[in-house]
Amino acid sequence: EPEVTQTPSHQVTQMGQEVILRCVPISNHLYFYWYRQILGQKVEFLVSFYNNEISEKSEIFDDQFSVERPDGSNFTLKIRSTKLEDSAMYFCASSERGANTGELFFGEGSRLTVL
Amino acid sequence: AQSVTQLDSQVPVFEEAPVELRCNYSSSVSVYLFWYVQYPNQGLQLLLKYLSGSTLVKGINGFEAEFNKSQTSFHLRKPSVHISDTAEYFCAVSLLWGAGGFKTIFGAGTRLFVKA
Numbered sequence: 001e002p003e004v005t006q007t008p009s010h011q012v013t014q015m016g017q018e019v020i021l022r023c024v025p026i027s028n029h030l031y032f033y034w035y036r037q038i039l040g041q042k043v044e045f046l047v048s049f050y051n052n053e054i055s056e057k058s059e060i061f062d063d064q065f066s067v068e069r070p071d072g073s074n075f076t077l078k079i080r081s082t083k084l085e086d087s088a089m090y091f092c093a094s095s096e097r098g099a100n101t102g103e104l105f106f107g108e109g110s111r112l113t114v115l
Numbered sequence: 116a117q118s119v120t121q122l123d124s125q126v127p128v129f130e131e132a133p134v135e136l137r138c139n140y141s142s143s144v145s146v147y148l149f150w151y152v153q154y155p156n157q158g159l160q161l162l163l164k165y166l167s168g169s170t171l172v173k174g175i176n177g178f179e180a181e182f183n184k185s186q187t188s189f190h191l192r193k194p195s196v197h198i199s200d201t202a203e204y205f206c207a208v209s210l211l212w213g214a215g216g217f218k219t220i221f222g223a224g225t226r227l228f229v230k231a
Binding site: 044045093103107109 | 159
């Protein structure tokens with residue numbers, strides 16, 4: 001069964017460092033998303049991406065964050081200068097074009113710990 | 116604006132007892148409704164979904180949910196829980212946006228704790 005894969009599963013970084021989280025969405029999906037879950041809190045929408053551009057972003061997704069699809073398969077989330085409050089589980093998701101299911105397919109998540 | 120409210124942050128229950136996890140949503144447009152489960156240190160797994168049709172939907176692991184349009188609710192139920200059902204459960208609504216993709220909004224989650 002096709003699945004969304006994310007790397008790394010866990011990353012520890014120093015405050016102020018740049019971090020790139022990688023995702024490989026399901027191959028025939030065209031919509032891509034990043035969500036964040038701070039420990040013990042709700043899953044929060046960060047950004048959606050379609051046709052090589054951001055289609056929507058939340059207020060959390062400030063100038064420190066960026067996304068790109070560099071090679072047609074990977075979908076990356078970059079945090080330019082990490083802060084302590086960026087520590088969270090980051091989930092990538094994808095969905096099919098035009099599917100009347102509303103279902104997002106999630107990866108296992110990348111846990112980011114900022115020290 | 117769309118929102119999802121899970122009325123209970125924690126639900127402790129004894130093994131083999133029935134359970135109901137409550138979810139209410141608000142939306143000015145049609146939405147799709149979901150329940151996701153998150154086991155400790157794992158990602159999000161789809162439990163069940165309501166798209167249209169029968170208001171009672173069945174999911175994996177013996178869970179079911181009922182869509183009530185008039186009450187804008189989508190409560191999750193299981194007649195007899197197991198220890199292995201201990202997890203965080205998220206109710207979510209998904210709405211279609213212009214280019215054909217979906218935006219999914221999650222509730223705050225309900226931690227189901229099953230005791231022996």
